[in-house]
Amino acid sequence: IYWNFHQNYKMFEKFFEHIFQKPLTGYQRTWARRFLLSKSFTLVAPTGVGKTTFGLVASLFLALNGKKSALVFPTVSLAQQSFERLEEFKTKLENANAVKILLFNSSMTKSRKEEFEKRFISCDFDILIITTQFVSKRKDVLSKMFFDLVFVDDVDAVLKSSKNIDTLLQMIGFSEDEIEKATERLRSKNRENGQDTVSNGSKNKGMLIVSSATAKPQGLKPLLFRELLGFEIGRFTFNIRNITNIRIKKKSKEKLLEIINILKDGILLFVNTEEEGKEIVKFLLDNSIKIGATWNDFEKEFELFKEGKLNVICGVSSYYGKLIRGIDLPSRIKYCIFWETPCFRFSIDMDKAPRFVLERVFVEYLDNHPKLKEYFKNVEILQTEKLRQLVSKYISKEDYSKIVNKIFSHLKLTDDGKLVIPDVPTYIQGSGRTSRMFGMRLTKGVSILFEEDDTIFESLKSRLMFLLDEEWMEENEVDFESLMEEVKVSRKIQNDDFYQNDT
Ligand code: ADP
Ligand code: MG
Numbered sequence: 001i002y003w004n005f006h007q008n009y010k011m012f013e014k015f016f017e018h019i020f021q022k023p024l025t026g027y028q029r030t031w032a033r034r035f036l037l038s039k040s041f042t043l044v045a046p047t048g049v050g051k052t053t054f055g056l057v058a059s060l061f062l063a064l065n066g067k068k069s070a071l072v073f074p075t076v077s078l079a080q081q082s083f084e085r086l087e088e089f090k091t092k093l094e095n096a097n098a099v100k101i102l103l104f105n106s107s108m109t110k111s112r113k114e115e116f117e118k119r120f121i122s123c124d125f126d127i128l129i130i131t132t133q134f135v136s137k138r139k140d141v142l143s144k145m146f147f148d149l150v151f152v153d154d155v156d157a158v159l160k161s162s163k164n165i166d167t168l169l170q171m172i173g174f175s176e177d178e179i180e181k182a183t184e185r186l187r188s189k190n191r192e193n194g195q196d197t198v199s200n201g202s203k204n205k206g207m208l209i210v211s212s213a214t215a216k217p218q219g220l221k222p223l224l225f226r227e228l229l230g231f232e233i234g235r236f237t238f239n240i241r242n243i244t245n246i247r248i249k250k251k252s253k254e255k256l257l258e259i260i261n262i263l264k265d266g267i268l269l270f271v272n273t274e275e276e277g278k279e280i281v282k283f284l285l286d287n288s289i290k291i292g293a294t295w296n297d298f299e300k301e302f303e304l305f306k307e308g309k310l311n312v313i314c315g316v317s318s319y320y321g322k323l324i325r326g327i328d329l330p331s332r333i334k335y336c337i338f339w340e341t342p343c344f345r346f347s348i349d350m351d352k353a354p355r356f357v358l359e360r361v362f363v364e365y366l367d368n369h370p371k372l373k374e375y376f377k378n379v380e381i382l383q384t385e386k387l388r389q390l391v392s393k394y395i396s397k398e399d400y401s402k403i404v405n406k407i408f409s410h411l412k413l414t415d416d417g418k419l420v421i422p423d424v425p426t427y428i429q430g431s432g433r434t435s436r437m438f439g440m441r442l443t444k445g446v447s448i449l450f451e452e453d454d455t456i457f458e459s460l461k462s463r464l465m466f467l468l469d470e471e472w473m474e475e476n477e478v479d480f481e482s483l484m485e486e487v488k489v490s491r492k493i494q495n496d497d498f499y500q501n502d503t
Helices: 005-020 026-036 051-064 076-090 110-121 132-137 162-171 176-187 221-229 253-263 274-286 298-307 355-367 370-375 384-394 397-407 424-432 454-468 480-495 498-502
Strands: 041-044 069-073 101-103 127-131 149-153 207-212 242-248 267-271 291-293 312-316 335-338 343-347 418-422 444-450 472-474
Touching: 005 026, 005 051, 026 041, 026 051, 026 207, 051 069, 051 076, 051 127, 051 149, 051 207, 069 076, 069 132, 076 101, 076 127, 101 110, 127 132, 132 162, 149 162, 162 176, 242 424, 242 454, 253 267, 253 274, 253 335, 253 444, 253 480, 267 274, 274 291, 274 312, 291 298, 298 312, 335 424, 355 370, 355 384, 355 397, 418 454, 424 444, 424 454, 444 480
Parallel strands: 041 207, 069 127, 069 149, 101 127, 149 207, 242 444, 242 472, 267 312, 267 335, 291 312, 335 444
Antiparallel strands: 343 418
C-alpha cells in the first residue's frame, strides 16, 4: 500500500542523471514529485526549461516498470525528433531492448505503414509517439486503449478540438459515461460556485501530463480536465511559485507589529481561530494599523483592502477560508503572515484514529509478521471501520501505541494523545496568494510564519521542501529592504503587456 515517495524520488533523480547525464533542473524536480505522486498536472513554463525532456524521461522510466505511455506532439518533426532522442537515451540502458518505442510518421513508406499499423493495433509498444492529428484521426482505436501516462507536448494544439479532449481522457481510462456526466455537472447551473474539484476516486486511471508555455484555453471542455483530474490548464494552483518563507520563532504581538510596520501594505494575516484573531486585530488597531477582518463584513472589508484603504486583512486559516481560497489579487497582495502554523489534530486512540493512522500501523505490523502479511496479501481493505476491527483484533493496545510512537516520532504528539500535523495544503494555498501567475510572469511573494514549536516547524518545512522545493530563512538572515524591492519590481513588470499581445 505504501510507496516511499522519497525513495522513489531519489530513484527517479538518479535515473534522470544516468539517462541525460545532467541533474534535474528546479522545474523538473517539482514535476518529478508530482509525477511520482501519480498526479495529473500541467507543466506551464516558458520554452526551453525542459518540459519535453522531462516527458521523455518519464515515459522511459514507466516503460522500465512495465507501464505504457503515449507521447503526443503538435507536429511530425517534433515527434520524429523526440523519437530520436528517446532512442539515444535508450543506449544508456542496460536492457535497451526491453523498451519498445513506436513512432507514427505520416510520410512513412507503405510497408513501414503496414508494420506500424500491425504493432499499433496489437499494442506492441511501451511508448507510442504520435501527433495531435493522429489523435483526431485514430480516436476510435486510441479511446479503447489504456495508457498509464499520456504526455501531451504543447497542449494548445490539442485543445483546438474538443473531441480530442475526450479521446485523451479515454486513453487514461475514463469512460464516455464518466465524461458525459462530468460535462453535465459543468453545464448545470446549480453547481456550487467556487467549489474545488469533485473527487472522482480516479482509481485505475492513468496520468495525464500536458505541457504548455501559455495555456489559456477557452470554453467548457478544458474545464473537464479540472472536473475529472483535478487540475486546471493555464492556472497555477500549486506548483510554480516564487515565495520566500521566513520563520520567526518567538511569537509576540510586538514582533508582529514590528513586522507589519516594516512591510507596511498588502498583507494577509492568518490566524487559526476567530477568537484569537479578534484579540490580535484589536491590538493592531490600537497601534494605528489599518486592518480589516473577514469575520466582520467580508465583502466590504475586502473592497477596502482592494482599494488600498486597508493595509492588512485578517482571516482564519482553514482550507476553505475566504482568504485562503477565494481571492486572486496579485497586484495588492504581497505578503502573508501566519500567526501560527495551520494544523490538523488527530486522535491516535485505536477507536478514534483516522484511517491513515490505522493504515500505517497495520502495514508496519504486517511487515514484522510475514505469515499474516501473506494472509492479507490479496485483501483490499476498503472500509475504515473494517480496518479498525482488524487492527484491534491483531494488535494489542501496547503494541499499537509502540508502533504509533515509532511511526510518528517525527511529528508532535500532545499530552492528551493528539497527533499534530501541519496543514500543508492550507499553508500552500494561503501563501500562494502572494505569488501568482500573469501571462508568463510570476509575482514574488513573502510568507512569514510565527511558530515556536520546532517539531511542527520542521515537519512543515520538510513537507514543503518535498512538494515545492522551497526553502526557509530565519528572521536574522533576511534583508527586508532588498526583499521588498524584489516584491515591488515583480509587480511592475505585470503592467508590461508585451506578453499578452504576443499570444
Ligand atoms: P522545453 O520542452 O521546455 O522547451 P526541452 O526539454 O526541449 O525544453 O529542453 C530545452 C533544452 O534544455 C534542451 O537543449 C535540453 O537538452 C536542455 N535540458 C533539458 N533538461 C535539462 C537539464 N536537466 N539539465 C540541463 N539541460 C537540460
Ligand atoms: Mg518542448
